[in-house]
Amino acid sequence: MFKALKRWWKYLAAKVSGSLEERADPKVQLEQAITEAQEQHRKLREQAANVIANQKQLEMHLSRTMAELEKANGNARQALMMSSSAAGSGDAVKAREYDAAAESITTRMIELEKSVEDQKTMVLQATQAADQAKAAVQQNSVALQKKLAERQKLLSQLDQAKMQEQLNTAMSSLSESVGQDVPTFDEVRDKIEARYAKAKGVAELGDSAVEGRMIEIEQASMHAEAQGRLDEIRQQLGLPAADSAAGALGTGTAEGTASSSEAPAEPAPQGQPTQQGDAHPA
Numbered sequence: 001m002f003k004a005l006k007r008w009w010k011y012l013a014a015k016v017s018g019s020l021e022e023r024a025d026p027k028v029q030l031e032q033a034i035t036e037a038q039e040q041h042r043k044l045r046e047q048a049a050n051v052i053a054n055q056k057q058l059e060m061h062l063s064r065t066m067a068e069l070e071k072a073n074g075n076a077r078q079a080l081m082m083s084s085s086a087a088g089s090g091d092a093v094k095a096r097e098y099d100a101a102a103e104s105i106t107t108r109m110i111e112l113e114k115s116v117e118d119q120k121t122m123v124l125q126a127t128q129a130a131d132q133a134k135a136a137v138q139q140n141s142v143a144l145q146k147k148l149a150e151r152q153k154l155l156s157q158l159d160q161a162k163m164q165e166q167l168n169t170a171m172s173s174l175s176e177s178v179g180q181d182v183p184t185f186d187e188v189r190d191k192i193e194a195r196y197a198k199a200k201g202v203a204e205l206g207d208s209a210v211e212g213r214m215i216e217i218e219q220a221s222m223h224a225e226a227q228g229r230l231d232e233i234r235q236q237l238g239l240p241a242a243d244s245a246a247g248a249l250g251t252g253t254a255e256g257t258a259s260s261s262e263a264p265a266e267p268a269p270q271g272q273p274t275q276q277g278d279a280h281p282a
Contacts, residue, residue: 026158027158030154030155030158037144037147038144040140041137041141041144044140048130048133051126051129054129055123055126055127055129058122058126059123061119062119062120065112065115065119066116068112069109069113069116072108075105076109079101079102079105080098080102082098083095083102086098
């Protein structure tokens with residue numbers, strides 16, 4: 001039971017992590033990564049500062065020990081000189097006291113010399129650690145600067161990617177379905193073309209229907225009636241009919257253009273012959 005719960009918990013954690021990774025904003029994640037890198041650099045600087053501070057403290061301690069050793073060496077010499085002077089003056093008690101003091105100082109000198117050697121080793125190790133810490137801080141600083149410079153490049157690429165995605169979405173909406181509530185450009189175009197084609201088809205059917213034929217018949221009747229009325233007017237005016245006028249026009253063209261240049265006679269009143277008398281009433 002416990003194993004099943006553990007597996008289920010890991011599954012849920014992986015699912016939530018995957019969903020978060022898919023929905024997370026890359027810009028926010030980039031800022032988080034930069035902030036984390038800056039925090040790590042700050043901690044590294046603090047550690048390096050502690051290492052360098054330890055080196056400085058050891059150096060100061062060594063300097064004090066060496067100064068104390070030098071002072072002890074001087075005191076031992078002074079004690080021996082005073083012991084020799086007291087012995088020369090016949091004061092054996094003071095001579096022994098000065099000898100004892102010189103011996104005590106010499107013992108302290110031996111201890112200080114050992115301490116100086118140990119401290120020198122510690123200072124050397126601390127100096128190496130400080131140099132390594134400085135180098136690590138310098139390298140990490142360079143890496144951080146590269147990350148900061150790369151952040152600007154990545155942000156620019158991210159903006160370009162977003163713009164390209166919007167452009168791709170806009171272009172795809174012209175040819176792909178974007179939803180049942182929003183028709184695509186191709187769908188609207190097909191709808192308009194179908195409506196236009198249907199209207200043209202209805203118009204063509206109207207031209208070939210009975211109404212269209214009736215209109216043609218009425219137009220032919222009106223044309224015949226107009227030709228008849230024109231023939232009557234020509235008869236009243238003493239003019240030849242349309243067919244004979246066309247034949248006369250052909251012969252007149254063959255004979256010459258003299259007669260065609262003459263002015264036509266004025267029309268006589270209705271029912272009367274013309275003044276020229278070359279036409280007879282019907």
